[in-house]
Amino acid sequence: MTEYFTETGSVEAVTARVSPQADARLAEVMASLVKHLHAFVKDVTLTEAEWEIAIDFLTRTGQMCSDTRQEFILLSDVLGVSMLVDAVNNRKPAGSTPSTVFGPFHVDGVPEREMGANISLDGVGEPCLFQGRVVDLDGHPIAGATVDVWSDNADGFYDVQQPDTQPQHNNRGVFRTGDDGRYWFTGIKPVSYPIPDDGPVGQMLGQLGRHPYRPAHMHFLISAPGFARLITHTFVAGDSYLESDAVFGVKAPLIVNFVATEDAESAVRWRADYDFVLPPT
Template identity: 70%
Template structure:
């Protein structure tokens, strides 16, 4: 490397090359295997689009996303834990009013999601953006089914008031397989691994002066909680889902988010 190479770039690239070479030597990688690996990475890139990020999916199923997340998001006790971002977030989802229904296709078991965005000292955070998204009752995100699902189905952004509260109506999420029609799905099949994720609601919570929170809330009792294909489950993120007998929804899921100051 050149003498003027950025020091951090030199550190990362040196380590990467060293580990790649050690991997090849340790496994005695054959020419055919090397060529297959190059082809796999090529196919992974070719299937990526503005709506689908196969490389993030690859990182997820190898546990790399959760490892990087753990390294970079060491949170103090009491703060809400991070988990994987996933490949299906879409920027600039519609800004909705508190209590709005984000489910536009009319499918699924209705659920009220509500809670507060708080600081570590328990004080409510005003002006926090709660960006939410989930699959539909058939286990697909809207970007996976353009022309079938309405655009922005099960998505929205909500801004908290002085009380820090958020609320919206969606559906009780269902477990679903990650996209397995591409190279990553084929890899899982060869490894004898299932592609399923336990049911969850995605959250991206941001507020001025606080660290960004990327997380899910998981449905307790889901059969895939202990074998999530992307290793994203944390016990603190398993949320209650309560039956509602006299309300506008069939379920209610309360959950507070606690942010860390920058």
């Protein structure tokens, strides 16, 4: 029997059109999407003018995207969707290092550096030694783990945001642990920064009375054969935005005390110690 579209039967009318030959997972996801989207429209009694504003917002969000900027990722982040997707896909055993959002500023193809190298290519910022170990759930070191790191510069911008002023791969590096599982490198103490807020997502935050800031953090992507890949940050303890991160990425175990070094002759002014615990795949 043909399902004609009615307000009360809107979901059934749409889902009935899906072919039995369609991919089962796609059909399942789309049926749920239609169900919740239609329920939302009915719940708020969405007006035609509001729907036109929504279409315009999504259009401008797409137009803002480029090779170095992903406005839809920002939208997902500030709505908490990125963290929710991360949570349901990274349910790990107790003792594992928590994951958090990937963010839009990771770069593939960063050259592997010698352990201990300085990733601050412009030399601007407060030098910080990052060190620790990559271990399994029993505390045994993981050799051959790839430690991919990146952070903003002293002004709160990533190199891809300032290709004309920052050196390529500034504050980025890839390292590989030895038999002791240790990693160490010099970067800068990260600073808090606003996510790009000159586009539709920033305008939405402003209208909601929300700020666009992220607390200071260093990104880590750690992988090793036989272990679950880890995407996470370490956050600077005491940062004023820890409890109001624009993208909801902060987790208490990831907050790290950045300790001021006592050696006046050392070029390093801060030290951040953190061990990463990977569960098996």
